[in-house]
Amino acid sequence: METINLLIWSFDALLGLCLLWLAWRTLSAPDLYKAVVLFVAFGLLMTLAWVRLDAPDVALAEAAIGAGLTGALLLSALARLDPAVDDQSIVTQKDNRPKSESVQWAAFMSLILVAIGLGYSVLSLPLKFKGLSPEVTEQLVNSGVENPVTAVLLNFRGYDTLLEMAVLLIALLGVWSTGNKPKYDKPFSSPVLDFLSRLLTPILILVAAYLLWVGAHAPGGAFQAGSILGAVGVLLLLSGWRLQKDSSLLLIRLILLAGPFAFVAMAVITMMIEGQLLQYPPAHAGLLILVLETTATLSIGATLAALFLGGPPHLKNEESP
């Protein structure tokens, strides 16, 4: 058994070293395109680290949102950084480091001090600490679901999730205010891309619905399902799809608002009935959590796809050629 433990420990050590090395290469790559691609690889290694730390929900969220969607956002922003130049030179976006030597040395010294301080405070924490898991296990039967992370996210700490939906909405409003209307340069048309988006869209919608349903008793949940819907939106946007009808603009706004509005409505209703914010009656807690999760999934998916578009929503025939 000792060799197995040694192998597992050396795998963890190798994973940690690879994370640090990838982070250093990402931050010091002279070419921005290479830096973004290395960042996506870094996100995938973080997913492995979450799996090694017994956090499968976090691993699902990191793989979909942290590695995938953030990488897509960074690449699309990189492509728009210098639209006047042709595509060949996007690959060689370089920049200089105008910071002087003294600033670099001061930053390095303060970095060492910060690392030593943090390391000391982490090493002085107790090795075994129960945290809040006894309370969560005790109250799990009253929460309406069997997955403790879902119970914490949507029942015990539902207030945090309400504020998180508001943060997503505010970020989207910020992007709509500062973004220019994206130009519809000739889309990358390919029959393979059309085939892929047509085949993957219903499959991924089914996967998102499965993740939403199974989040009650296994790793999964609203955020992971919402990020899969966001990925569907990104794939459709990349293959050239835009909104066609005037009524779709109102529909999109309603879908984006549905998540935060459902949370606020639920908070007001539970405050009126039970007297406390987001205190579900234990008999109906499972059903209420499912309703909140469904609206949250639709809202998160639409928000992530709209964040990728980068500008205010518009119809297909309004785009400048």
Add this chain to the structure above:
Amino acid sequence: MTPTLLFALVGIGLFSLGLYALIVHAHLLRKILAINIMGSGVFLILVALAKRTSETTPDPVPHAMVITGIVVAVSATALALSIMLKLNSETGCAELPDDV
């Protein structure tokens, strides 16, 4: 050294690397990458410290906080990228003026 301690130290290293790159680099896209890596370091410390329970299942409260944190990080990244693109289209370069 347990996995908890190992990954917590890796998280501290990631946070420090990100902080150094945030201070030293001038290009805004590099600053955004540095902020994301700092965030990943903090999440690693949180989840590593959640594994310290005496039974086999870890503490679920930091897991929920980290999931919330990942979603908030992506929305902050999207807003920061949008601001950077606006600055680029107004002034022509994506770097803040240097005053040090």
Add this chain to the structure above:
Amino acid sequence: MTITDYLSLTLMITGAIFFLAGTLGLLRFPDVYTRLHALTKADNLGLGLIITGLILQLESWTVAGKLILIWLLVLLAGGCVAHLIARGALQRNVRLWKR
């Protein structure tokens, strides 16, 4: 360890060797097209072997069905994305490597 365990161990190690071969191809091949070729072929086969090794360890058929669905989706996405990257590279006039 039973005979099933040894069989799944062999399959997964062979899958890992295929992944290693694909990564070696990514590092050593001369241009985009040959690298894509090595990567998609070796990675898909390696993933298939690893999933076969995992299926031998399962008790229920529904989980095996989900793993096979994952493999089919990776095949589909990998093949289509490799085609799109190669087409994009051709449109940007990336030259093919000639000996």
